[in-house]
Amino acid sequence: MNRISIPYDPVEGKTYSLFGKSDSTDEYYQRIEEIADRVIKTWKEPEQLLKAIQSKSKRIRVLRIITGRKENSLFNSWLKQLLHEHLDDYTSKAAKHLRNLSLAKKLWDRCQGTTLEQYQLYMLEIEITNRIHVQQFLESGVKIALLPHCLKDFTTECKSTPDSFDYRCRHCSKNCYEHYISRLLTKYHIETYIWMGAGISKKAKEVYSNHQTLGILGIACIPELVWGMRKCRKYHIPVIGLPLDANRCARWMGEFHRNSINLERLEKLISTSGIG
Ligand code: SF4
Numbered sequence: 001m002n003r004i005s006i007p008y009d010p011v012e013g014k015t016y017s018l019f020g021k022s023d024s025t026d027e028y029y030q031r032i033e034e035i036a037d038r039v040i041k042t043w044k045e046p047e048q049l050l051k052a053i054q055s056k057s058k059r060i061r062v063l064r065i066i067t068g069r070k071e072n073s074l075f076n077s078w079l080k081q082l083l084h085e086h087l088d089d090y091t092s093k094a095a096k097h098l099r100n101l102s103l104a105k106k107l108w109d110r111c112q113g114t115t116l117e118q119y120q121l122y123m124l125e126i127e128i129t130n131r132i133h134v135q136q137f138l139e140s141g142v143k144i145a146l147l148p149h150c151l152k153d154f155t156t157e158c159k160s161t162p163d164s165f166d167y168r169c170r171h172c173s174k175n176c177y178e179h180y181i182s183r184l185l186t187k188y189h190i191e192t193y194i195w196m197g198a199g200i201s202k203k204a205k206e207v208y209s210n211h212q213t214l215g216i217l218g219i220a221c222i223p224e225l226v227w228g229m230r231k232c233r234k235y236h237i238p239v240i241g242l243p244l245d246a247n248r249c250a251r252w253m254g255e256f257h258r259n260s261i262n263l264e265r266l267e268k269l270i271s272t273s274g275i276g
Contacts, residue, residue: 006180011260013246014253015097016119016222018262020089025245025262031086036127039079046132050125054230057121083120091119111251114223122226126241129229133215134272136238140215142207145185146195146228147219150249150259151177165191166198180263181219188270190217204237215239217270219261221247242266 010019018025043049056076094116098106106113114122137143146166152158153176160167160178169182169192182192200216207214218228218241225241232239242265248257 005174006177006260008260008262011246011248011258013093013221013248015094015114015247016091017246018090018243019245025265028090029262029265032123032127035082035086035124036131038082039124040128040131046128050128050132050233053121053125053128057118057125080117083117083124087120087123090123091116094119111223119222122222123243125226126222126229126243129233130240130269133238134240134269137215137217137240138270139213140238141212143188143190143215143217144203145181145190145192145217145219147178147181147192148221148224148244148249149178149194149196150244150256151181151219151261152194153177153179154256154258160194162196165203166193167196168192169194177260177263181261181266184263184267185217185270190270200232201235204235217241219266220244221249221252240269242269 008024010023011017012019018028020028022028039049040046043052094114098113098115101109101112144165149167152160153173155175156173159170159172161170162168169176169178171179171183173179178194185192204214215238216232218225218232218239220228220241220243222243225243229239229241242261245260245262248259250256
């Protein structure tokens, strides 16, 4: 890992923070790894497990919003207990945020309306998706990373510029996470973009027409990351991802606040072999 001189202080999110009660996110990653180990050991079929988690997380949201109560029969109590026991520290504001949301937002804004149970299932889904896909991602002929623009240094005027696909960091600030992430990923031959909405299907067509394979690495807040990963899985694109340390962008906070990711964890993810 390159020497990183950017500060890594705890950040609070609107609904979640991977720092929890710690001054680092290492504990979160250790906990989610342990949970995934236990769940995979019990379930044995990771692909089926992923489908089951995806299906549970959909039904829970709808039922919680419409009935306002928990539906134990649909939510395996062992898994629920495991997630609550180990992940409540990281999602402590989710329930309050949901209580204060209008019914219309709860129903129609799936990002803002994410429930506590969904956050915790999504955390597990990201970890298991990474394990299933990482090897195939690393073996892809073209690997791209899509970074959220909320990791920029907001104290300076960003010099990133578009290329034929999307925006590229021009490394103008050493106080910017995008700078460190793109340096790190380039070292691993991953094309890194600040994602401003470029069409993935166009990129996929271009890659496949050159008889190459495509792998995608996403970085985003937890709900956005999960939906992006699901979309990639739907199109059989090997996808891996790392969640932002908290949800702090204008969508959640009204204005942008400095955010971070665990850079060591990112490097660990792209130098691992997964469970495939
Ligand atoms: S380092 Fe890159 S992303 Fe950060 S402000 Fe400069 S050009 Fe923009």
